[in-house]
Amino acid sequence: MEDHAVWTVEESRAHDKTAQEMGVNLLSLMETAGARAAYYLLPELKGPGLIIAGKGHNGGDALVMARHVARYRDVQLLLPLGVPKFPGAEELLKVLQNYGAKIVAQDHMERAWNQVSWIVDGLFGTGFHGTVEDGFITQLWKRLSQTENVVYALDILSGIDANSGSYMLEPVYAHKTLTFGAAKWGHFGYPGSRFSGQLVILDIGLPDLGPSSGQWIDPSWAKAHIPPRDFYAHKYRRGRVAVIGGSASMPGAPVLAGLAALKTGAGLVELFVPSGIVHRVQAPTPLLVRGVGEGGNLVLRGEDIEALKRADVVIIGPGLGTGVSPALLETVITLGKPLVIDADALALLKEIAAGPLPEGTVLTPHSGEMARLLGITSDAVDAFRYQSVKQAVDRYRVCVVLKGPYSLVASERIFVNTANTPALATAGSGDVLSGVIAALLAGRYPKDVTEMTAFATYLHGWAGIHAERDQGPSVIATDIIAALGQAWNSIVCEEHPPMLPEHF
Known part of the structure; x- marks a missing residue:
């Protein structure tokens, strides 16, 4: 058994x-x-x-x-x-x-x-x-x-x-x-x-x-699913991630996703942000930043699309804001790249014509976003989380992460993340998770999308646990990113997260 x-x-x-x-x-x-x-x-x-x-x-x-x-x-x-x-x-x-x-x-x-x-x-x-x-x-x-x-x-x-x-x-x-x-x-x-x-x-x-x-995710399962590291790998083989997002009110969200992707192991990350806010995007040197569109409108040009085609995984949504045309998501879907669809891009998903999403795509809604996808209330989602995530998988035919304490990662089967802490309930934590997921999916090694996404939620959870150990109740999203190295070590050592189920 x-x-x-x-x-x-x-x-x-x-x-x-x-x-x-x-x-x-x-x-x-x-x-x-x-x-x-x-x-x-x-x-x-x-x-x-x-x-x-x-x-x-x-x-x-x-x-x-x-x-x-x-x-x-x-x-x-x-x-x-x-x-x-x-x-x-x-x-x-x-x-x-x-x-x-x-x-x-x-x-x-x-x-x-x-x-x-x-x-x-x-x-x-x-x-x-x-x-x-x-x-x-x-x-x-x-x-x-x-x-x-x-x-x-x-x-x-x-x-x-x-x-x-x-x-x-x-x-x-x-x-x-x-x-x-x-x-x-x-x-x-x-x-x-x-x-x-x-x-x-x-x-x-x-x-x-x-x-x-x-x-539910056990430390031994997590250790067995640590991605392989190739001694001879170069940055492109480690995976290239593109992040589409940012707006006048949330210029930092794509930076958080991009930094998390780099810290998790992606070889190269490029941010695609509205050209009108490029000067406000405080991206550290390892991140590439590309201004897109004019006057704050996120409209992809031919050269932008060519750059996106070079990515292994595309994150769309962090800090995107409202008022963005659903055509943006439709264009990105036509590229056929695995997507991590998060935050405001999930609202766009509800508006576009139904059709298959690219293989390897992951949706990452919290309860409110899941409610909008399913046309129900967030209270209904929280009352029936297991049933809600199954319904989303049936509707979109991709891997779905229902975020929250004991996040659920679902496709044909459902994983329960057991690395949990209330410290993760902070602005930008979801952007960090998107970056972690994208980095793990971008690496050029054999992988099961659902299992690797489940591993990503566990790694992200452990980062939150270590951030809380270091910062107490004062954790912010950048602390979670900084703690990813400690999170990897906890998984390698098969450390037990707090409240892990016990066998007898």
């Missing part, structure tokens, strides 16, 4: 069903899951605790866990939805009581709360969707949101939709989430990822059903 898989709810159920068809009954699956959770957590469970069990399979995992933990700790069990309904539940309840676990009545909940130092949520699990109308559950979750006790979740924090990450209850911040078999899309969605804490993936012996719908 894949070590770094991400599953939908349907994929998770398929693995459970196949295991049962192969002769592993439901109670055996629960026994394995509950025992694995118990023996992972026992070293860090200090003092007495409370386990909340629902009436479904997640509740069954919680019952088994309670029995194992009760051998070593004082355990109280709360059944807010009543006795679980699956076959064998009553026997599990009898056994765990024989091992010393105590069942708490609902009207004694507050007293139990004051007697424990940790709490395990095993209420709903991955089957939850929609809203909660039970008054006691609402009261329970409000109380849980106020606790100072350490909270752990089994499979997924109750109230989080396992496919989307949407969350409908009072905010509860789990210290860790112990999930079974593989990560779920809800662990990386909004706002579910905010409440999940450290994700721990427990192997419970489920069968291998082949490739999953996605995978």
